[in-house]
Amino acid sequence: MSFNELENLEYVERSLVDEVQAKVINLSIDFTIPDEQSNKELYSPFLYQMNEIIKDAFGENYNPEKIEGVMGVSNIEELWKDLYKAYKFNIKGNLLQRDKIIQGQELTELMFSFIGMFVGGDRLTRDMDILGDFSRKIFFKNKSEFHRFAKNDLLPKLEEKINDYMEIFDTFFSNYQEFKQMNLQARLEVETFKNSKVSSTNFKRTKMIYGEVFEILGSNINTIAFLNNIENQRKYDEFQSEKLTYQKYLTADKAAKMKCFEGNTTIFNIFGREYDSKLRNASHHKWLKYDESTQIITYPISGSSSEKITISYTEYLLKTNNIVMALMMLLSFELLITFNLGFRLNKNPL
16 A cells, blocks of 8 residues: 555545535645645645745745755665664674674764754755864864863763763654654754644653753753863863853753853854753653643743743644754764764774
8 A cells, every 4th residue: 555645645526525524634744734724625735835845945936956855865764773773783892783784884974974864964064064164263273272172071971972862863763753744844944834733743752852852962062162162262161251160061050051152153053043941841840731632732931930831742843853953963063073083983893
């Protein structure tokens, strides 16, 4: 049986349809469906929404030749499973099974390649160009301090950091049938149809994931903060405020971790565009309330507040895609720096 919606379209005469009992169900799991379209005849989320999303991203008069591959890789879940299995075999020392998957390639490079396929090659190139310029400028400004940061802080913690990233990415991809419904918008950095409904709504499985990704990103954004200190002619572990010591920063509230470099807007926008501490708190403290009939999530601004925030489940999926992509950019940047310093993930036989 084919699940291609175009192959399974069947026209039914209007006179044969019971308009009271008939219900149109959106079976296109890659796209949402607006309420006002839910009972329209011959409404295809793929045919109509794809066009609207692309217009939002590229403009009304977009060139079709420039959007080739915009949907990304169709087998991204399978590619993730292979990458994750190879990574786990590697850290367990099962190099024979690892090598069957990676076929002589370096895991560091495979991770970078996978991220490019997931977030989109153009976006990865754009953001890595910005981050590469950022790190090169810092390197040439103060090579000794750059190397001190890498030697004393980044390299000793890198394998632990990568493990944290890989585990939360695996949680995300284990629930990708939910998140893929808003992945295209995240890839193209638009919010089209964020208030529409989606076909699959397994909120029980996804409700903690945004908060978990937020925690990992907040715990590891130190890399950017420390490089920002060097750029501003300080030691990597010295901040503008004398009250903010290295140890205090490491244990600071994660909601405020990016404030020390928010003045650097091009860098901040890569990581801080989606960094919602109120949603994180609600997720962490189990304050999220979900209405299945409306697909609306409600939560308080804070634990003691009567003021509520409401977002659609669709927007929650979009926000989670966005913060996962921010974390992938951080991993890519750390791999870029350390690869140039000789770091490799592949373990060698004893």
